[in-house]
Amino acid sequence: MSIKFLAEDDRPREKFLLKGKNSLSDSELLAIIMGSGSRDETAVELARKILASVDNNWNHLSLLSVKDLMKFKGVGEVKAISIATALEIGRRRMSQEIPEKPVITSSKDAYHILRNHLSDLRTEEFWALFLNQSNRVIHMAQMTQGGINQSLVDVRVLFKTALDHFSTGMIIAHNHPSGNLKPSKEDIDITKKVKEAGNALSIQLLDHLIITQRAYISFADEGLL
Known part of the structure; x- marks a missing residue:
């Protein structure tokens, strides 16, 4: 009308x-x-x-x-x-002052932001940081909450969130309650899917972190992206 x-x-x-x-x-x-x-x-x-x-x-x-x-x-x-x-x-x-958005310059920067949300959990969760062209975090979201050893993410929902916030890059992360930092086959597969989808949409996957209570591993630092 x-x-x-x-x-x-x-x-x-x-x-x-x-x-x-x-x-x-x-x-x-x-x-x-x-x-x-x-x-x-x-x-x-x-x-x-x-x-x-x-x-x-x-x-x-x-x-x-x-x-x-x-x-x-x-x-x-x-x-x-x-x-x-x-x-x-x-x-x-x-x-009020406009809060300064944190800049991600390394995997450690991303880890410091995400560890409080992921390090002490007993079940797996999947989170994402959405960044602008200056690598400033413009949005952070929990994408899924899973079981003891699995937390899958719907790639479509992940990228809808990225598009909703006009992101040009993202960092994904999930925790391993077991304390094992070694990426599983599922971890590697989902990283590949997200990277490929990001390439098609011009939204770069910058890193994937696996976080435990005491440490983390970065796919980017390990050459796994």
Whole structure:
């Protein structure tokens, strides 16, 4: 259905989904926060009126109290709290530093990130680090949780996760609760499958770590990739 045929209160949400958040005007963003308008005005019209009262400035809007916001017809306590909450989230975000994403320069870097998740487990788990072009970790995920001696991964799910995060490289890892660092045939086979799939999708498999309670082995360091 075309956006123009939707009720006006629904249009900003549909526009968000179809064109992205950057396509929305300030009044459309505020309309989504409020959710609905009044009997006489749509959410977008009400949002325009509220923003106009503060010279269309979010900083000025953040100075209004819940009682101030409730003076606008169609803004009850719930809507006023929703607006104030959204603005407070924005204020807190601006006050926080963006956490630095760790850079992987060696297998030891990857091991230091993954060991806390894998070294002390009694069953096998399969994890992955997803990296950008600068080898910075942009996402980390547990892919599977297996039994005592086996944790297989669905390669399709693995690469869907990589694509969802726009990764250009990945490091996979799993643990051996037995303490044996020697790669099994299954370990070697899954490494080969992941590498081949990565080559087809231009997502490079940089390493595969096997982690035990006391140590690890790197496929890249051992020339097994």
